[in-house]
Amino acid sequence: MSGLLTFKKGAGKMSLYLVESTLKTAISQKEDFEKEVSSLKSAFASQNINLIEVQVSKDFSRVFYIFEAEASDQLEALLKEHDVQIDLLKEVRIVGKELDEVKKEANNVNYLVEWNLPEDLTMDQYLARKKKNSVHYAEVPEVSFARTYVCEDMSKCLCFYDAPDEDAVKRAREAVKTPLDSITEINK
Secondary structure: OOOOOOEEEOOEEEEEEEEEEEOOOOOOOHHHHHHHHHHHHHHHHOOOOEEEEEEEEOOOOEEEEEEEEOOHHHHHHHHHHOOOOOOEEEEEEEEOOOHHHHHHHOOOOOEEEEEEOOOOOOHHHHHHHHHHHHHHHHHOOOOEEEEEEEEOOOOEEEEEEEOOOHHHHHHHHHHOOOOOOEEEEEOO
């Protein structure tokens, strides 16, 4: 299990941020979406903000970005400047993979599970529970768990999977004794 992925880069500390967005313009083809993402990535890189991962729902209605940045206010300002609707912006930590692995394998998922965490759950409890229960993914071999992003404020987590269908994802969640609040099919 990896811990909080923050490290020194340049003058400041870099953190990971989840940005959930609803697309403002109608996009129906992956190529159009990829052009938008490429444009964002270039513009943000010049400001020392790295787009680590982006996943879009199959119907192109919701987008989940993971950015690496020194500060959330700088990220928020740039998102607004580029007309990206911000439905949620939270600092996260990655669990289950190292950041370099995610950069290489970001496209190897097709389902995203959201779980609104119980109010009394601490990060240490969450990590211990995850470590204990993750072995049970082996009971559902057709599903491959990829990674989790946990909001630092412990409000929710996003878990990424490669699975044949939504029912298989639900079986995997049952195997690891972890609830879910929603499942989004990702456009691969």
